[in-house]
Amino acid sequence: MLRVEGLSVHYGGIHALKSVSIHVPEEKVVTLVGANGAGKSTLLRAVSGLVPVSGGKIRYAGRDILGIPSHRIAREGIAMSPEGRRVFVNLSVYENLLMGAYCRDDRKEIDRDIEWIFETFPRLLERRDQPAATLSGGEQQMLALGRALMSRPRLLLLDEPSLGLAPLLIREVFRVITKIHQEGTTILLIEQNAMAALHVADYGYVLETGEIVLEGTGKDLLCDERVKKAYLGET
Amino acid sequence: MELTFFLQQMINGVALGSLYGLIAIGYTMVYGIIRLINFAHGDVMMMGCYFAYFGILMFSMPWWVSFAVAMVLTAVLGITMDKGAYLPVRNAPRISALITAIGVSFLLENVGLVVFGGRPKGFATPAMFSEVYEVAGLMVPALVVWTPLLTLVILSGVLFIIHRTKTGRAMRCISLDMETTRLMGVDVNRIISVTFAVGSAAAAAGGIMWAMRYPEINPLMGIIPGFKAFVAAVLGGIGNITGAMLGGLLLGVAEILLVALMPELAGYRDAVAFGLLILILLFRPTGLMGTKLPD
Ligand SMILES: Nc1ncnc2c1ncn2[C@@H]1O[C@H](COP(=O)(O)OP(=O)(O)O)[C@@H](O)[C@H]1O
Ligand SMILES: [Mg+2]
Numbered sequence: 001m002l003r004v005e006g007l008s009v010h011y012g013g014i015h016a017l018k019s020v021s022i023h024v025p026e027e028k029v030v031t032l033v034g035a036n037g038a039g040k041s042t043l044l045r046a047v048s049g050l051v052p053v054s055g056g057k058i059r060y061a062g063r064d065i066l067g068i069p070s071h072r073i074a075r076e077g078i079a080m081s082p083e084g085r086r087v088f089v090n091l092s093v094y095e096n097l098l099m100g101a102y103c104r105d106d107r108k109e110i111d112r113d114i115e116w117i118f119e120t121f122p123r124l125l126e127r128r129d130q131p132a133a134t135l136s137g138g139e140q141q142m143l144a145l146g147r148a149l150m151s152r153p154r155l156l157l158l159d160e161p162s163l164g165l166a167p168l169l170i171r172e173v174f175r176v177i178t179k180i181h182q183e184g185t186t187i188l189l190i191e192q193n194a195m196a197a198l199h200v201a202d203y204g205y206v207l208e209t210g211e212i213v214l215e216g217t218g219k220d221l222l223c224d225e226r227v228k229k230a231y232l233g234e235t
Numbered sequence: 236m237e238l239t240f241f242l243q244q245m246i247n248g249v250a251l252g253s254l255y256g257l258i259a260i261g262y263t264m265v266y267g268i269i270r271l272i273n274f275a276h277g278d279v280m281m282m283g284c285y286f287a288y289f290g291i292l293m294f295s296m297p298w299w300v301s302f303a304v305a306m307v308l309t310a311v312l313g314i315t316m317d318k319g320a321y322l323p324v325r326n327a328p329r330i331s332a333l334i335t336a337i338g339v340s341f342l343l344e345n346v347g348l349v350v351f352g353g354r355p356k357g358f359a360t361p362a363m364f365s366e367v368y369e370v371a372g373l374m375v376p377a378l379v380v381w382t383p384l385l386t387l388v389i390l391s392g393v394l395f396i397i398h399r400t401k402t403g404r405a406m407r408c409i410s411l412d413m414e415t416t417r418l419m420g421v422d423v424n425r426i427i428s429v430t431f432a433v434g435s436a437a438a439a440a441g442g443i444m445w446a447m448r449y450p451e452i453n454p455l456m457g458i459i460p461g462f463k464a465f466v467a468a469v470l471g472g473i474g475n476i477t478g479a480m481l482g483g484l485l486l487g488v489a490e491i492l493l494v495a496l497m498p499e500l501a502g503y504r505d506a507v508a509f510g511l512l513i514l515i516l517l518f519r520p521t522g523l524m525g526t527k528l529p530d
Pocket of ligand 1: 035041
């Protein structure tokens with residue numbers, strides 16, 4: 001579904017991604033783990049067309065999407081829940097969800113999907129008409145996730161959906177990710193919470209200062225000594 | 236002070252103020268969405284006046300057709316300005332866009348001087364707008380009634396677009412977070428152009444009203460109303476449309492009252508606007524209705 005080949009990104013003098021290659025097969029969950037500043041967000045942002053790329057290829061659904069403007073990439077079926085949630089704070093919860101469905105015209109189906117989101121996240125229903133700014137961090141994360149789902153994406157990019165959440169909410173987020181996956185959405189997941197991410201993932205990559213240093217199935221990586229040491233907090 | 240005298244002044248003040256507010260809508264919309272003070276806004280208004288002028292005089296259109304055509308042409312001018320001048324500097328530092336805006340302003344003024352000539356032209360005010368009614372001892376020029384009415388209609392229309400349509404929702408999102416709005420599949424540049432179009436059309440309507448109030452038009456006529464509208468927008472909290480309208484009314488009433496109560500200071504009426512601007516920037520830079528903007 002998504003194939004990134006030899007991708008390089010520079011921010012001025014900083015070489016944030018150094019010839020990174022990853023593959024996200026259809027209907028799988030692939031995760032990207034790595035420390036802060038490793039370049040995880042940069043990779044997702046490059047796929048979404050938000051940062052200029054200095055080399056490499058990005059192929060999605062058999063087409064080259066490098067250089068295509070962000071809004072057109074979104075229309076091709078790639079949705080992202082960005083780092084830091086980035087909900088539209090002045091808009092109501094309901095309006096935020098409508099924004100997620102911006103590219104769709106099927107009013108009835110949109111209403112049905114919004115209902116689905118409200119069933120999945122009952123907290124959001126309670127706050128349907130409140131500005132997103134009044135939501136707690138966890139609720140905003142749910143909203144960001146719901147908003148990304150409203151486009152009915154074929155490929156969902158999630159940038160640290162559990163960041164800053166209480167353990168109970170983290171479990172909730174991962175429950176939803178599993179559910180979405182089971183319904184057939186392909187997911188590329190970024191996490192600092194490597195343990196949880198590798199548990200839900202079919203395949204994982206470890207990114208260190210802009211380079212893939214390790215890859216394998218979720219299970220394999222969970223058992224890998226280096227991963228255990230560096231990311232799972234075990235000695 | 237006599238009541239009728241006071242009422243008379245208030246009516247005039249509201250009429251003038253709603254005119255400032257009408258022109259300020261475009262200022263504040265553009266600022267709200269891309270944080271650009273479009274210094275050329277007053278000149279866009281001036282172009283609108285000329286479009287209407289030529290519509291009536293050269294193409295002998297009925298006035299209302301000419302006014303409608305002028306609004307459409309001015310909207311197209313607004314889009315052209317955005318695509319031609321502001322889009323190329325969209326990702327540059329904000330100061331570049333500001334300097335570009337000043338450049339566009341000079342360009343429009345000087346193109347106006349070359350094409351239309353510097354000599355003021357008499358604006359043919361339709362009879363319907365030049366009547367004066369006498370109501371309960373008050374002299375009420377038709378314009379004093381029509382200007383606030385038209386302003387109200389346009390203001391409602393703009394508020395409707397912003398709060399009740401998909402395009403308007405996208406505008407509000409862009410003003411909060413342009414990048415994330417792109418991720419929703421919004422063609423941000425298109426929405427910004429629509430904003431310029433709406434703001435420019437409103438400016439044309441304001442300009443035409445202005446031209447009927449002071450029925451001589453010239454290529455530099457946009458400078459003062461443009462500045463007053465800017466003050467109105469800042470006064471109300473720049474980026475806030477209802478605020479711009481309130482700011483306009485306040486400024487209009489303040490000016491008229493100054494002239495009425497202290498005729499010896501009448502020459503300072505433009506200074507009132509400058510003074511208000513300085514005061515608001517000193518003591519309440521977010522304006523009356525403004526909230527802190529995400530930078
Ligand atoms: N907009 C930017 N400008 C300059 N440097 C940036 C920018 N965004 C990220 N970086 C740098 O690029 C590197 C990778 O950042 P990022 O992709 O955000 O990492 P991660 O998401 O893995 O924490 C870091 O060194 C970071 O400081
Ligand atoms: Mg990151």
